[in-house]
Amino acid sequence: xxxxxxxxxxxxxxxxxxxxxxxxxxxxxxxxxxxxxxxxxxxxxxxxxxxxxxxxxxxxxxxxxxxxxxxxxxxxxxxxxxxxxxxxxxxxxxxxxxxxxxxxxxxxxxxxxxxxxxxxxxxxxxxxxxxxxxxxxxxxxxxxxxxxxxxxxxxxxxxxxxxxxxxxxxxxxxxxxxxxxxxxxxxxxxxxxxxxxxxxxxxxxxxxxxxxxxxxxxxxxxxxxxxxxxxxxxxxxxxxxxxxxxxxxxxxxxxxxxxxxxxxxxxxxxxxxxxxxxxxxxxxxxxxxxxxxxxxx
Amino acid sequence: xxxxxxxxxxxxxxxxxxxxxxxxxxxxxxxxxxxxxxxxxxxxxxxxxxxxxxxxxxxxxxxxxxxxxxxxxxxxxxxxxxxxxxxxxxxxxxxxxxxxxxxxxxxxxxxxxxxxxxxxxxxxxxxxxxxxxxxxxxxxxxxxxxxxxxxxxxxxxxxxxxxxxxxxxxxxxxxxxxxxxxxxxxxxxxxxxxxxxxxxxxxxxxxxxxxxxxxxxxxxxxxxxxxxxxxxxxxxxxxxxxxxxxxxxxxxxxxxxxxxxxxxxxxxxxxxxxxxxxxxxxxxxxxxxxxxxxxxxxxxxxxxx
Numbered sequence: 001x002x003x004x005x006x007x008x009x010x011x012x013x014x015x016x017x018x019x020x021x022x023x024x025x026x027x028x029x030x031x032x033x034x035x036x037x038x039x040x041x042x043x044x045x046x047x048x049x050x051x052x053x054x055x056x057x058x059x060x061x062x063x064x065x066x067x068x069x070x071x072x073x074x075x076x077x078x079x080x081x082x083x084x085x086x087x088x089x090x091x092x093x094x095x096x097x098x099x100x101x102x103x104x105x106x107x108x109x110x111x112x113x114x115x116x117x118x119x120x121x122x123x124x125x126x127x128x129x130x131x132x133x134x135x136x137x138x139x140x141x142x143x144x145x146x147x148x149x150x151x152x153x154x155x156x157x158x159x160x161x162x163x164x165x166x167x168x169x170x171x172x173x174x175x176x177x178x179x180x181x182x183x184x185x186x187x188x189x190x191x192x193x194x195x196x197x198x199x200x201x202x203x204x205x206x207x208x209x210x211x212x213x214x215x216x217x218x219x220x221x222x223x224x225x226x227x228x229x230x231x232x233x234x235x236x237x238x239x240x241x242x243x244x245x246x247x248x249x250x251x252x253x254x255x256x257x258x259x260x261x262x263x264x265x266x267x268x269x270x271x272x273x274x275x276x277x278x279x280x281x282x283x284x285x286x287x288x289x290x291x292x293x294x295x296x297x
Numbered sequence: 298x299x300x301x302x303x304x305x306x307x308x309x310x311x312x313x314x315x316x317x318x319x320x321x322x323x324x325x326x327x328x329x330x331x332x333x334x335x336x337x338x339x340x341x342x343x344x345x346x347x348x349x350x351x352x353x354x355x356x357x358x359x360x361x362x363x364x365x366x367x368x369x370x371x372x373x374x375x376x377x378x379x380x381x382x383x384x385x386x387x388x389x390x391x392x393x394x395x396x397x398x399x400x401x402x403x404x405x406x407x408x409x410x411x412x413x414x415x416x417x418x419x420x421x422x423x424x425x426x427x428x429x430x431x432x433x434x435x436x437x438x439x440x441x442x443x444x445x446x447x448x449x450x451x452x453x454x455x456x457x458x459x460x461x462x463x464x465x466x467x468x469x470x471x472x473x474x475x476x477x478x479x480x481x482x483x484x485x486x487x488x489x490x491x492x493x494x495x496x497x498x499x500x501x502x503x504x505x506x507x508x509x510x511x512x513x514x515x516x517x518x519x520x521x522x523x524x525x526x527x528x529x530x531x532x533x534x535x536x537x538x539x540x541x542x543x544x545x546x547x548x549x550x551x552x553x554x555x556x557x558x559x560x561x562x563x564x565x566x567x568x569x570x571x572x573x574x575x576x577x578x579x580x581x582x583x584x585x586x587x588x589x590x591x592x593x594x595x596x597x598x599x600x601x602x
Contacts, residue, residue, distance in 0.1 A: 052480045055520040057470075060462040060483050062520075070520075086520050103518040119526040121518065132519045136409075191486065191566040217560030 022069035022089035023047055029087060029129075029156040030073045034149040036141075037075035037083050044072040064185045065099040066091035068128075075149070081120075081137040083146055087153065088130040093161030094208075098182040100125035101167075105178060111150045113160045122146045126157045169292040170212040170223055171284060179213035193224065193273075195241075201269070202237040204229060214284070221258065221275035223288055227268050234267045241271065250285065252278035261285040265292050346589060347542035347582035351510075352376040353533040353595040358511050362530075366415045369534075372594065373419070373507070376536045379591050387426065393504045394450055396428035401448030402436035403503075405455035405471055409523035410514055412438075412454050420452055420507075441474040446498050453540065454507040457547040458514035461522045463487035464568035465551060467544035468506040469580070475499050490570040491578030494540070506543045508535040513547075515554040516563060529554065532595060541574045541581030542588045546601075549585060553600040 023045045030043050044054060047069050051059045054072060062070070071087040090096045097114070100123060106116040112131070115124030120135040120142065131153055135142045167182055183189050186203040190196045192211055208227045214220040228234035238249060241262055247253040250263035258274040259281040270288045275281035352372040357365055374386035381389045394400050402420050404412040417436045425431035435444040445451065453468050460466040462483055469490050473479045475498050482490055493499060511534070516527040531550070537543040548568040555563050575583040582588055590601060 057463065057479075057483060057487070058461045058520050058522050059480070072520075105518075119524060121524060123518075134519055134523075136525065187486070192564055194564065194567055197486075197567050197569060213561075218556070 023071075026069045026071035026087055026089050029153065030071050030085065031149060031152045031156070034075040034083055034085075034152075035145045037077045037080070037145055037149075040074040040076045040082065046070045046072070060187075061102065062088060062090075062099060062130075064188055065102075066095035066184065081135045081139055081142060083133060083135045083142065083149065085149065085153065086132040086134075088132070090128050090130060093128050094164045094182070095184060096125040096128050096130040096161075097164060098184050098188075099130050101180055101182045102188070104180075107178070109147075109150075111147070112154045112157070113163075115150070117143070117147070120146075122150050124150060124154065126154055127159060127161045129157045164208075165295050166208060166225060166227070167210045167212075169225055169288060169295045170210060171287040171291060174214040174220065176213050176215075176217075176220075179211075181211045183209040183211065189224070189226065193222075195273075200240060201226060202233070202240045204233075215276075219276070221281065221284060222273045223284060224271040224273065225268055225288065225292065226271075229267070231264075231267045234264050234269055238262060238264055238269050241269075252281045254278075263289070265289045268292055344587075345582050346587045347537065347539040348380060348589045348591065349535055349537040349539065349542050349546050350376040350379045350591045350593065351533055351535050351546070351599075351601070352379075352593040353531070353599065355532050355595050355597070357532045358530050362512060364413050364415055364511065366419060369416065369511075370419055372534060373423075373536070375593055376534060377505075379593055380536050380538070386423075390423050391427050393452075394424050394427040394429065398427075398429065398450040399448050400424045400429060400434050400450045400452070401445040402434065402452045402454060403441055403445060403471060403474075404436055404438045405466075406438040407456075407458070407466070407521075409521060410456045410458055410512070410528070412456060412509065413511075416454065416509070420454060424452070439474055441472070442477065442498065445475070449502060451499075451503045452505045452507065453503050454509065456509040456511065456513065457535075457550065459517045459522065459527070459551055459565060461517065462566055463490065463570055464564075464566040465544060465548040465571070467547045467571075468508055468540040469494070469544050469570060469574055472499055472503070486566050486569045488569045488573045489577075491541075491574035491580050494574075494580055495578060503540065504538070506535075506537050506540045508537075508543050508547050510534060510547070510550060513551060513554070515551045515558065516565070527558070531598070533599075539581035539588075541571060541583050544568070544571050544574075545583045545585055545588060546590060550600060557600070 027043055027045050046054050048063055048067055051070055067088055068091050069089045073085045075083045100114055106118045109115040109117040112124035112126035120138050122133040124131050133146050167180055186205050186207055189209050211224045213222050228237055245253055252259050252261050258276060259278045260273050261281040262271045270285055272281045272284045352375055354368050354372050357368045377389035378386055381392045383389050404417050421431050421434045424434055437444045453471055455471045458466045463470055472493050476493055510531045512528050512530050514528045518524045535543050552562055572583045574580040
């Protein structure tokens, strides 16, 4: 079958190509001060082996997205809560974008290529970098200091990178943008979708996917697009999903959480999950397949 | 494939909880638990049941988040009495510890939500009242491999919280500090945490599990997985001899709170290690339908139907 989607359309390869030894660079990008907040001590710098010394179980999320180096600086000011800067250098810009989307909850805060702020947490990404800043209290002046620090850090990170293209294949109508999760590994998919555990989609460890939620919380459907290494692998994954559900490719079927449709577009699997009607599930599937062609052409 | 915890229906769970409230509990000794010296593969019986007691009081944590230790102590004693089916707290505690034991307390010092120091001290006193020297009861988290290695009877106590990679920071995961390289247990969503409980340093030593739900964290973010916005005052504690059942209920509590808050579940990671702790390691009961939940005290906002 003739391929309609160029294989290079998705930047998986950049995960390897963009690798640089980043510990020294991360240290250089950490500002000396955050306004009136001063460094409590020298910054901590970690790589993929030593990061467990800093956050143990939490490290796996960042490693899944290709963490290369992490710089940590705690800024303190007498009588005010400390501000902790975590500056991640990822192996690729898609990794930085992905880890930003994974825990995104709030609207854009105007820093970097994408950001959010709430309850003493400022998160943003730019290029190959993801930044997580936290103050445990929103005392007077803290938010302002965090935003100033964020802008200072962003200015040190160099130019931005193009967004991965796969997320734009999600149909925009009814999509809740803050729920879009860009995923770069099987385990990340399994973490967000219970049906996928124990590798039910027969995916390689490293793979690209996007998940979006539609309609009203608790009622709307989800759309998951997953890229397989090749068409045979995609067929195998789809079969693994459909067979236990007695489903057919591209046809709606009913499950415990509503109507679903799953099928392939070349080596991409498209899964529409939990729609209220078979018509809606089918329409979303067809729209996604069409957009996938347009976006990746 | 193991059924994920969240696939348990609300109706099914309510049926189990209803049995508990009707007094149809069958005790806390688990049938089918792994016997001494048997291999790792020891699934618990499909018929096994577990008992967990949840005690709540609106006064245990004040508006500033401070703990009222008197209220907490009363809740704990009542919970243990209900767990053991006895009237007097002293009698309940002596079911767990005696003069021949070398007791210890495995705590948790996670910076944003640690086991309160006052709770650690209270537990020391309660254990000492069973005929032991209070000063000789070690209590630690990070030094578990050294300070608790010679203990023969452990209390496992920690706050319940959402966790990046295992779905829940609960009693099963709390023993990870007994191993030299905790990150070696991270693959597959920390699925094999139950294996730690089979290590000689720990096997069959944990007598009592206490999962604090005073101010749980239902959704965390960031390197240390803490977002104060997603912490709420629940004013509760769970107790059980079964670390799997107590974690299954802890995970369900966080899931129900996420649904209440977000209008839908915002899964972070499946709590796979809870099911695996039953099916592969026989440590207890993970199926909510087979857990008898006894509820004491404050009912408002309890979330469990």
